[in-house]
Amino acid sequence: MSDCRNIQNGLAAYLSGDLSGDSALSVKEHLAMCPKCKNEFENIKKILDGADSLHDDIRKVMATIDWDALPGRITQAVFDKEKAARPETKARTFWKAVFQPRWRPVYAGVAAGLVLGVILTLVFLKPGVLRTPPGAKYYASNEFIDRVEFQMAKRETLDYLERSEYLILDFIQSPPGKAQLLQKDQPAQKAKDLLSKKRYLNQQLDRFQMAKAKEICNQIEFLFLELSQISEELTADEIEKIQKLVDQKQLLLKIKLLKKEIEKSEV
């Protein structure tokens, strides 16, 4: 019994070839005559054979691997890992120190201040962002604009009438001999200016239905047309003829009446 225990304890070594010659021989002899130990020998042999056969399985798996590609993959992995573990440059270390998490509130405050500063600058200094720049168009209703334009038209008309009045007065009050001199430069030019102004006034008068004003202005226009087209060598007869025309149409009187009416906004 004691022999059997010893033999069974040595079976693994015997099977592995680790026993010396004498020990191996005594195990062999014992196995030949002891069925129990022989059975145990078979069991252990089965385990070791099974374990050794796993090596064949490994070989089958190895046959499916591309061994030529593996070194390249491993080398690449070595380079990648080295690259990742490379010591940081001085510049990188500096920025890392600057942007430490503990400084984040400070940077956030600075950033917020900058944003606020930019917004305030835009609002208070730069025209046109949120503040209406000086001289820019204000919003105004159509009614208001109409009223303003009407007032402007009135003033323009009054101005036109006044200047026309002075021009006509200059012309008709001039002595027959000097009328030619005056007419030579000033009246004709002034008449032309007034004619161009009349073109603008036409639109205004039509727009605001100042019919009476337009009629008188038309007569003035006709007169100025005559004045601007007459030749420099105006004869005394021609001047007298124009003066008569002014008298006949009572232009000056009409201008005065019209001026008063416009001033009172009765047109």
Add this chain to the structure above:
Amino acid sequence: MTLTRMYQKKVFVLTYSFFRNKEDALDLVQETFLRLYQKINTFEKGGNFEGWLLQIAKNLCIDYYRKNYGKRRELESGKTVEELNIADARAEEAHSASDFKEILTRCVDKLAERQRTIFIMRHYNQMKNEEIAQVLNISLGTVKSLHFKAIQNLRALIGPYLGCEG
């Protein structure tokens, strides 16, 4: 690159023996060579390079095994080795070699760490005791002793399957 070509298969045999999973084994091969290139300056001239390399691989395998395996194999099948043994013992006639291998590998997983490592190196990697002693940095006697204990324990675990008491 040349070192990798020379030793990749030997390292793979060791890593595959531990996990019997091709992907895990290849990952461990890669990791072994990564570690090798990192530590190459620490290798003493005239030493056993292969043993040193396999030692690195073995350490990585043990770490990986501890982290990722453990009870994983049992969870994969939902059966413990004991349950497998009983089930298999009832249908002994139907046992095939592959069934036995499966039982055996499960039982090897249940061995203590050093016993398992030595058993794997000895039988899966077909390393000699002297080589194992060098790789594990232990005496030859310790290798033999641990190998013997590993077989005894396997015998006890596989006993029911073999149709006899352990």
